[in-house]
Amino acid sequence: MTRILVMGANGKTGRCVVEALSTREEAIVRCASRFETSASHATFDWELRQTWRPALEGIEALYLVKPASTETNPDVRDQMAALLDCAPELRRVVLLSEIDAGTRAEDLDERRVERLIENSSLEWTILRPHWFMQNFADPSFYLSQLKTEGRVSVPTGGHATSFVDTRDVGDVAAAALLDRSHAGKHYTLTGPASHTWADAMSMISFVSGRQFSYEDAPLEPYLAERASPYALRKFADHNRAVYEFLCSSASSAISEDVQQALGRPARTFETFVRETGPLWR
Template structure:
């Protein structure tokens, strides 16, 4: 039995669907049971919350492996701890595949999302459970949330001039499924990136080329980006974390390209240009795909 947390999200929903395609027994940790697109009837949905240890004990009962993905949240390190501790209490020593983020091993000062994941990673290693670490870079899918601005010709983020090896969340899910369903991954750290290291000017150019209209990069100052996010209703912790993460990107610390996606899945990581072409209709203002 493989338990998937974060199961309704960008990566987790695909992990669940692909595990079922491989015939695995899957339990999805959810906060409300309902039909989910792409999941077959064989997916067991169990209601639990990262903040409720008793619910996690029930959700993890009988697990052989756990895909541990928590949402970005002020308590995200505690949430990772809670799942790991429930796995320890269960006594079956499941394999924990911890989904973190690229840069986690560098433990950079002042990047709260990475600090939280590093704390979860430390706790996992100390738990004595078998583990694998996945460290994906930023997802191409994040840019879909910026489609309206790109339709107006502008990609505005506080990414400076640094290059980032962004990755397709579908490749992250496929790599995760491989780790969850095959042997030989215990104690391994996989850095999941796309095939290219791109500045945000290059990212903008690729989306523009796919849409058939110029998109230019506007390197927003961090303070202005923070004010814009707060003005758009983001909570302060998350907005502050995004500015820190873009600062990490701006100095080039997220630019390294890894071949781990191809090593795990057997096929090259998807390119941003290909992703942009797939979503060209969204960029042009159509219904998308």
């Protein structure tokens, strides 16, 4: 049996990791969240260090999601290093990173955190997923705008995106948490095909019976609109790296890593849209 802590258990990928592990008899799963405490849930808050050690007590494998930088905790890498020091029984970690993180500047949080994990004594696997299909079904991303305005506006330069299903991210994470054959690997997680965002809107329109459109937003005004004089500089640097990649031809590249890790094809965007259709009606 492997005792596993899933961080961000209520988040997009965390809940999928929990779901994937729920069918595995060899896993004892503890969910980390800010407010719940029960036999299977531990209170965990990045801002409250006194919650770290109890949540990690007895944990052997960890699904790790980095926190956001804040004025009180500006150095994410050091914060995560301190967290790992609170887990003496930990032997395996699966880090949720981002697509293209391996090519980013070494001083950006994504790469600094990856380096921390790569240089640790733990068995590690790093997941680099592309844009989630589920963003189109999430009110905090595009669902609300689609339902109220009938459109989504994002800079892509007309390039296609190889969207990935969060359930595949969860399945790969679960496999890596339980099987050491995944140790030392970087998995770039995409779907089995790439689609322009205009094509994505056409598919959603067809399934939902409503007409949705896509507008290719100019990159610089889009970034400027989301900039804040009160935010740390690294937020602006991160946003630029994300959207510059989305506006490049590399965004359409298709990885076979889901197939390699799971022995089955990645879920398609068409399947996701068919299953989610009622949300957009």
